[in-house]
Amino acid sequence: MRKKVGSLDIYKYLPKINCKKCGEKTCMAFGSQLIERKVELKDCPHLKRESLKSLEEILAPAVREVVFGELPVSIGGEEVLYRHELTYFNQTAIAIDIHDEMGKEELSKRIKFVNNFSHERIGETLTLQAIAIRNRSGDAAKFEKCVEETAKRTKKALILCSWNFEALNKALEIIGHKKPLIYAATKDTWKEVGGLAVKYNCPVAVFADNDISELKSVVNALQRMGIDDIVVDPGSRLGPCTLQLFVMLRRSAMDEDKVLNRPILGVPAAVYLQGGNGLKEAMAASLMMAKYADLIILHNIEIWALLPILTLRQNLYTDPRRPVRVEAGIKEFGSPDENSPVLLTTNFALTYYTVASDIESAKVDCYLIVLDTDGIGVEAAVAGRQLSASRVKKAIDETGIGKKVRHKKMAIPGLAARISGELEQLCGWKILIGPNDSSDIGKFIEGRWKA
Amino acid sequence: MTDISRLIEALKQAEQIEMEGIKVVADELELTVSPLSVLPAVKKVAPEYSVQTFEKPLVKYRGEVSPVRLGNTKAEGGTRNHSITVGGDKTMPFESENPSKPAVAFDVFDMKIPLPSPVRMHFEEVLEDPAEWAKLCVDKYGADMVTIHLISTDPGIKDTTAREAAKTVEDVLQAVKVPMIIGGSGNPDKDPEVLKKAAEAAQGERCLINSVSMNLDYKKIGSACLDNGHAVLSWTQLDINNQKTLNKHLFSIGLKKEDIIMDPTTAPLGYGLEFSFSTMERIRLAALKGDDDLQMPIASGTTNAWGAREAWMKAPEWGDWEKRGPLWEAVTAMSLWLAGCNLFMMICPTSIELFKSMVDVLSSDKKEITDDMNWIGL
Numbered sequence A: 001m002r003k004k005v006g007s008l009d010i011y012k013y014l015p016k017i018n019c020k021k022c023g024e025k026t027c028m029a030f031g032s033q034l035i036e037r038k039v040e041l042k043d044c045p046h047l048k049r050e051s052l053k054s055l056e057e058i059l060a061p062a063v064r065e066v067v068f069g070e071l072p073v074s075i076g077g078e079e080v081l082y083r084h085e086l087t088y089f090n091q092t093a094i095a096i097d098i099h100d101e102m103g104k105e106e107l108s109k110r111i112k113f114v115n116n117f118s119h120e121r122i123g124e125t126l127t128l129q130a131i132a133i134r135n136r137s138g139d140a141a142k143f144e145k146c147v148e149e150t151a152k153r154t155k156k157a158l159i160l161c162s163w164n165f166e167a168l169n170k171a172l173e174i175i176g177h178k179k180p181l182i183y184a185a186t187k188d189t190w191k192e193v194g195g196l197a198v199k200y201n202c203p204v205a206v207f208a209d210n211d212i213s214e215l216k217s218v219v220n221a222l223q224r225m226g227i228d229d230i231v232v233d234p235g236s237r238l239g240p241c242t243l244q245l246f247v248m249l250r251r252s253a254m255d256e257d258k259v260l261n262r263p264i265l266g267v268p269a270a271v272y273l274q275g276g277n278g279l280k281e282a283m284a285a286s287l288m289m290a291k292y293a294d295l296i297i298l299h300n301i302e303i304w305a306l307l308p309i310l311t312l313r314q315n316l317y318t319d320p321r322r323p324v325r326v327e328a329g330i331k332e333f334g335s336p337d338e339n340s341p342v343l344l345t346t347n348f349a350l351t352y353y354t355v356a357s358d359i360e361s362a363k364v365d366c367y368l369i370v371l372d373t374d375g376i377g378v379e380a381a382v383a384g385r386q387l388s389a390s391r392v393k394k395a396i397d398e399t400g401i402g403k404k405v406r407h408k409k410m411a412i413p414g415l416a417a418r419i420s421g422e423l424e425q426l427c428g429w430k431i432l433i434g435p436n437d438s439s440d441i442g443k444f445i446e447g448r449w450k451a
Numbered sequence B: 001m002t003d004i005s006r007l008i009e010a011l012k013q014a015e016q017i018e019m020e021g022i023k024v025v026a027d028e029l030e031l032t033v034s035p036l037s038v039l040p041a042v043k044k045v046a047p048e049y050s051v052q053t054f055e056k057p058l059v060k061y062r063g064e065v066s067p068v069r070l071g072n073t074k075a076e077g078g079t080r081n082h083s084i085t086v087g088g089d090k091t092m093p094f095e096s097e098n099p100s101k102p103a104v105a106f107d108v109f110d111m112k113i114p115l116p117s118p119v120r121m122h123f124e125e126v127l128e129d130p131a132e133w134a135k136l137c138v139d140k141y142g143a144d145m146v147t148i149h150l151i152s153t154d155p156g157i158k159d160t161t162a163r164e165a166a167k168t169v170e171d172v173l174q175a176v177k178v179p180m181i182i183g184g185s186g187n188p189d190k191d192p193e194v195l196k197k198a199a200e201a202a203q204g205e206r207c208l209i210n211s212v213s214m215n216l217d218y219k220k221i222g223s224a225c226l227d228n229g230h231a232v233l234s235w236t237q238l239d240i241n242n243q244k245t246l247n248k249h250l251f252s253i254g255l256k257k258e259d260i261i262m263d264p265t266t267a268p269l270g271y272g273l274e275f276s277f278s279t280m281e282r283i284r285l286a287a288l289k290g291d292d293d294l295q296m297p298i299a300s301g302t303t304n305a306w307g308a309r310e311a312w313m314k315a316p317e318w319g320d321w322e323k324r325g326p327l328w329e330a331v332t333a334m335s336l337w338l339a340g341c342n343l344f345m346m347i348c349p350t351s352i353e354l355f356k357s358m359v360d361v362l363s364s365d366k367k368e369i370t371d372d373m374n375w376i377g378l
């Protein structure tokens, strides 16, 4: 297992002048923030070249980070096997496939889809990162044309997928400067494909079907050519071994294998295209993401399949070190006046954004008091006393909500009903118990609030 | 002189030479190197493919997860057609061995409850009759385990008596011959009595009694399990220390590792799944590293996935509900399996089938999704 870097290992190389230019109080503090990856080496202007080099080496993540694309996408760069040990850093990048025999209409539909796709969830905008262009025809000229067309219509990162060296070569002549990911070098084509990676300074994916020794040999051969930006694809057959390969690759990286410490590419699209369907593909995507895929290629673009995939990615890459919370205080929705309703919720991001989006879609003008519950949701906060009558009273006083409205009436979440009696006594406001789920807020305001 | 001749000999074989900080001291030195092969010194070795061998990174653990067997067949003094063993894992999932095959139990309720339509559509005719509901699960959907939830016993719902609830358990045991899980209503005051009576009614069948927690009379339920030969589900809320404490209490009553399954709570996909995922991973790692208090299989109330609005809301803008809902449950199950979970309590036949089929693909030789690696050309 990798030795954990201590702050003293880092401190040695820092200027030790505590000038605070990095934003930290001391060099020591900067050092520990470096380990947590909350600051970067370039934040310290006083680092000497040699120190910089040593620090870069010490701080290099267990899994090498690879960046590709015109709109750059970073993959890999991971430090731990299990998210609770620190956090996962670079979300699995998601690419959608197209191919060089696709009809014009479908092609532009899919490109547009990737360009425009965005889904708001808990204050985060979830998007797709890349387009994988398949050389389905096997023909170099067709591929070149398709790549050229695609590059004109998108800024998303591109993955050039072909077994044909000539096709890759032609495509790179056109878009090599956009830093696409080249797929794939194999044991038969490593020299030529590696040559392209060197010539165009592009990252390259290595493919070896189900054979890590072969994968390692090809990566090693590319390394000898001076190529560092390598992604590995051990094959996505989804046999009993697929996940084992993924896990072993990631474990090797943690064991300081300097050949296999690469971002992993998984291809759920292969599951779909080989007689599967959207449901199976989504399951394949999920299991690959849960076990270390840093980049996946999908075929299905139905929203019902993308939602769970994107949500799982968001969950897995949530930083366990900081509860996702929003700022406490009063939030205004629409244009509230002195007669508008006052609602209460918690500052747990999931709760807040759910409630906020429900208020927005119900189009009610109102004030929402966001209580500081240390980022805990309603029910758990009631149980843990972060959502208590006295805390709510304090929030009423501190936010000055009493001056914004003429009434003294507030709705609390149904799941916090337990505190309503005590709260009414303590603050003298009339407390209405709202519905359990905020999706009913619109109805609630129309009915109970106005009654 | 011999050194020089050796150098020259060596040069004959080299494709390329790299000189760095060399000082040559000689009277006369004649090197005949063809000008073509004189390259600037670069940090590069000649392209070469050399076969590398990969050695599996070793993982050795001190501990392992105890297997828990559910369902007694005739030979074991019960009336079940088969028994199911969960747990027994020796590594983290897919580390060097595949994880143990997950067990899936179908949820059945003792009264009609509101269900989202992608689930309800499968059970429309049987919602009022738990025995028929269970039968449908087994006969039509191939359930190899069933959970009967005695939720009508909740004083706030129907306040069905423990005796009536026990009768329901008997009916279901009659109707289907698969191993069974018996669940209460979640009411901490009522559950001990209900689950005790149910455990007695199911004596000798080796059911899983669902569940005990810190805030109810776990002694009463635990003892009923011991006396009647059942296993017990030890339920806590995303808190490893609480899980350890509760397990210790159960040990002190006399229950063994082979009698306990842990439910550390399932927060569904999009609604805290990351908590459940990491809690399960941490529990499993602790078990493998030798923590005696956590070396039991893990269970998930995966049905909770339907509490996520992306699952229960029709919301046409989120695409086909009849696919999205079941997928939500199946993805929740799949990710928790990969975190170490062994037993899944699920509700939607579509989700269950999808989850099981993926598990089969991953852990057996069944090659449904296959060989042709040329995905580029498809």
Ligand code: B12
Binding pocket: A323, A343, A344, A345, A346, A348, A350, A351, A354, A355, A375, A376, A377, A378, A379, A380, A381, A382, A383, A384, A385, A386, A411, A412, A413, A414, A415, A434, A435, A436, A437, A438, A439, A441, B236, B237, B238, B239, B242, B265, B266, B267, B271, B272, B275, B304, B307
């Ligand atoms: C995730 C979770 C946790 C996480 C909390 C993460 C976090 N940052 O909140 C962790 C692991 C930390 C946790 C800890 C605990 N938990 Co906990 N936890 C859950 C779980 C699984 C999901 C809760 C959740 O996130 N829901 C989603 C959010 C969005 O829901 P929400 O905040 O309630 O918001 C909704 C509604 O309230 C409503 N709403 C919100 N605001 C408003 C405003 C208005 C005006 C209206 C009308 C509606 C409304 O709409 C929202 C959207 O639907 C639930 C079980 C479950 N229900 O599935 C247990 C649960 C809430 N936890 C529980 C308990 C007991 C605890 C602990 C005390 C025990 C422990 N394990 O140690 C601790 C307390 C920690 C603390 N307070 O410091 C119990 C609470 C029991 C009770 N009723 O008292 C639950 C219900 C589990 C159970 N069945 O026993 N928990």
Ligand code: SF4
Binding pocket: A014, A015, A016, A017, A018, A019, A020, A021, A022, A023, A024, A025, A026, A027, A028, A030, A043, A044, A045, A046, A047
């Ligand atoms: S900027 Fe550099 S020298 Fe100055 S305090 Fe930060 S780490 Fe130390």
